[in-house]
Amino acid sequence: MDWSILLAQATVNGMVVGLLYLLMAVGFTLVFGVMRIVNFAHGEFYMLGAFAAYFLTAQAELPFLLSLAVTFAGAVVLGVFLEWFILKPFRHDELNGMIATIGMAMILQNLALMFFGPDPLSMPTIVRGVTRLGNIVIPTSRLYVVGFALAVLVLLYVFLKHSRAGRALRAVVEDFEIASIQGIRSRIYYPLGFGLGVGLAAVAGSLMAPLFSVSPFVGSAPLLKAFIVVILGGLGSIPGAAVAGMALGLVESYSSLFLSTSTADMLIFILVIFMLVVRPRGILGQGEA
């Protein structure tokens, strides 16, 4: 096997996984930035997004793009509701808010277990066939996933940079008190920030559902990765989460060429502990703390 082909293949796989991490981590860090809450229920929204994609495309036979939009909207509404109903008293209460999201995660996961059962479901791919780029062979469905994920990120970027609501949200992330002095109503932006964050997790779940299986337990692995990415990128830093997410995906993919997965995982956790202790502001130095 030629090394360049292996490397190119690893790059593509790393990008797919990296985009997944990126979507999870950006939502996660958005929630943390707005509410100062480490959201342990983030993975459960990924799981709900995966189920939504399964039922909307495989059962209701909606087009994938439409089901993606419906899933995102549904997750935002659910997130807004849960923030208002459960998390409202815990805003800016780091520890209690975090413990409350543990409770929320348990409720969501077990509701899913009750309704959908424990068995993993597999979803048909969006499109069949492979695409060849020179010597590199890529399943076309993965390319679609990459395309959709990039589109979501561009939309998010435009929203955060150029819309009024997005700029207000970034101001709240940056400094809550100064933002309120400027007349930004936190009453709106807490639920909105939480809803958007978990909406991104649900989109990630929907995008990955055709590539992996769907079960009530699929949320825990992406949650773990979101933790890692957000720590590496700096809690509350959106660009940091983006860079670290992509980097983690690529590094994992490359390291699988010459390290066993468990060794790579251990090294990553050692790196995480090291980063937290030495540079808690993250690789770009934009995180809080």
Place this chain on the structure above:
Amino acid sequence: MQANIMETQASPGGFGKKHIFIVLAVLALAALPWFSGEFVQHLAVLTCLNVLAINGLALISRSGQLSLGHAAFMAIGAYTAVLLGKAFALPFIPALLVAVLVTSLVAFALGWVILRLKGVYFVLVTFAFGELTRLVLLDFAAFTGGANGITGIPAIEVLGVSFATRTSFYALALVVAIASTWGMHRLFTRPLGHAIDSVAVNPALAEATGLSVHRLQIFCFVVGCAIAAVAGVLQSRYIGYISPESFNTSISVGLIIMLVIGGRNSSWGALVGAIVLTPLPELFRGAVQTQHIFYGAALILILRFMPGGLADLPRQLVARFKR
């Protein structure tokens, strides 16, 4: 608020009639398993071991830090005792002592570095340490048995007295649980305990009054983790089997849930939380999902409406009646 402070200060000294009733009730509850079936005895043993582990977690929590890797220290203790016991044919007591020593050293080295972090950063770093521990135990399968774990761990035998039966082990576990709870109560009615509490409430003020926040937090972390190690060793000897999954993050999360529902700032919180929550999953065997939903809802409701936990309930009720 002033009245509350007076009350809490007055209560440890005076041993009124109502305290005797509480002690009698606890004794009756503790004696119950000896007159019941094996299943109740099993639950009672698990409850007592949980009380011990949660007391360790409570000690760390009262110094103002929440550990999400508590089960990892149970694992370090249990694996050290079991592996050394096998390799050098150590009897129980030396194996336990070595396990506690090793765990304390690990906790000291880790705590020295990570206790500078505060709030969620400490939570996340302990979480990462828990995952790292699990991965190491899984990966070094040549020593630890990997995912298969270690089976056939012998029952405890001290000076010819065997704790192989459920009833005898329950006696041991009960003594340990009561001793740890009593120890917590004694500690937090003493100057050292007050110093620890003050570190949690206001670290800057504590530092300004001449307390070393870092040193006190390290003390609590090391002792709390050592207690976890004892709980891990006892559990491994009782069940006879350990694997990395016996001590994964969901175990740590479960301990936190019991602590929060029981009461974080009370010496009785661990006792109450473990007694209320340990038997529940077993009693609701048929409907595990409803059970977990109940756990999650209870957790949120307690956080919202009773931040002091169930152990704080009597005081709240008294305060309401007096008003």
